[in-house]
Amino acid sequence: MDPPSATKFDVAIVGAGPAGASAAYTLARKGFKVVVLERGRTPGSKNLFGGRVYSHPLELIFEGFKNEAPIERWTKREVLSFVTEEGIVSVEYASGSSTSFTAYLSKLSAWMASKAESAGAILVTDVRVDDILMENGKAVGIVSGGDRLYADVVVIAEGVNRLLCERRNITPQLSPEEVALGVKHVIRLGTDKINDRFGLDSNEGLAWFLIGKVTDYLPGGAFLYTNSTTVSLGIVVFLSHAMKKVKRHIYEVLEDLRTSPPFTRLLEGGSLVEYGSHLTPEAGLKMMPKKLYGDGFLIVGDAAGLLINLGYTVRGVDLAAFSGYLAAEAIEEAHSLGSYTSHNLSCYERKLNDSFVMKEMKRHDSVQKLMSKSHIFELYPQVLVGTTKRLFEFEEASPKLLEAAKESLKGKGSKFKMLLDAITLMRGP
C-alpha cells in the first residue's frame, strides 16, 4: 500500500463514494489527518445509482457545490406513470424551480473525492479493504491483503454490500427482503434530440417514474432521467419478490421496457454507452445496523441502510453524504472529549436523529413498508388505466367517472384495502 504502514492517521475511511468523500472533505477541513481507501481505480468507478440527487444537503456540505459540481440538468419536470398492457396513465408536474438535479454518480463521487483531496485528505485507490483491524474490541485501523494501516477511528462507508460489517458481526448477512436490484442503461441521444423529444430546454431535466407492467408488476418500478446528452433508463425490483416471481432474465425485463412504446420512439437512434447494476437498501429502518457506532468506528451511507424509496421518488445520495458529514462532526466532538470510545462516538446517532436524515427515514418508514407489498404495483395501474380507458375509449355511451372506476375495479380486490393504502401513502399509518 502506498502510504507506509508506519504512518498513523487520525481517521481511515473505507470507500470514496458520496458518504465517505463527504466525511473525508469535512474532516480534512477541520484539520484531521485523513486517509480514504477506495477499491476502484478512480473514485466513482464502482458507484452506480438511478440518476437524481437532491441538492440542498450537498450545498450545506461542499463549498461552491452548485457552481462546481458535475450537475447534468436541474429536474423541472416530474412524471409518474401507471402502465399496463392496455395503456399508460401519467401524472405530470412541471415547475420553473427545482431542488434536485440529474447526474452521473461516477462523476459526482469523483468530484467529491477531489474536493476532499484539495482539503488535504489522502486518497488511496486500487485498495480493497479486507477487514477492520480490531484490538481489544476497538477498531484501530484496516487490513488490506498483508498490509495494516492504523488510525484512531475508522469510518465504514463500504456501500450496500456490507462485507466488512458482516465479517465483524456488526450486521447480519444481507437478506433479499432488505434490498432491491437496479439495472440501468445509459443511452446517448444528444442534447437536441433529448430537448425535442422530452420537451425540455438545455438545462431542464426530466425525472420519470413508472410502475406496473414495466417490472412485470413486481414491487419496484422503472425510471428515466435526462442528462445533458444521455438518458438513464432503468428498472428496480425488490429482490425477495423477484426471486419468487420473475421467470425470465432481469436484463430481458429492462430490454422489454426499452423496446416498447413510448420508449421506442423516444430513444430511437440512441446508442448504449453503459450497462450497469447495483443493489439499493430498501428496508427502511429495518436494514439499519442496531448501532451505527462502536469503539473506534462509525457506519455511514448505504452501509447504514440510509435510503428512502417513496415510489414516486428515491433519495440516497443526499442522505449518504449528510451522514458522512455528521460522522465527521461526531468525530470532532469525540476528539474534543479525548477518545473515540463507543460512548463518545454515540453523539453520531444523536446528530443523525436530530437531522433531516433520521427524521425522514422515520417519517417515511410506513410508506417504505407499503412499497414492498406486491398488490400496489398491480392493482393501482390496472384500476387507473382501466378507468381512464373506459372514460376516453367509448363508442356510443360515454360512462360517468364513477361507473368507469367501478367497472375497472370489478374482481380486483377490496376497495377498503385500496383506501387504506391511499391513506398510508398520504399521511402514514
Place this chain on the structure above:
Amino acid sequence: MTQQTATKQRIKRIRLEDALNANVWDVDAKPHIIVDSEKCVGCTNSACTYLCPGGCFTLLAGKLLYSYEGCLECGTCRVVCPKDAVTWNYPLSGRGVQYRFG
C-alpha cells in the same frame, strides 16, 4: 407497414453480451466469485441464473456453470442464493467493471 412493425424496426433489442461490451473492463486473471456447485444440487430456485444482471450464472444439463468476467459487482448472487453457495468479494487492485457514468 403496420404500426407495430414500424416501431419494431425503430429499436432493435441488444443482446446481453453486447450490452456488457458497451462497458469498460479490466478483468482480473483471478476470479472473485467462487461457487460451491455441490451445494447447488437440489436448488429449485436458481435465482442467480435469472437475477444476475451480468448473466454470470447458467444451468447446463442441470449443472450450474458460472463466470466472473461480466460481473457488474452488484452482489445480487450473494444475496439471492438460498444455499449459501456463493463466495463473493470485490476484485482486487481496481480490476473489474469501470463505470464511467454510473
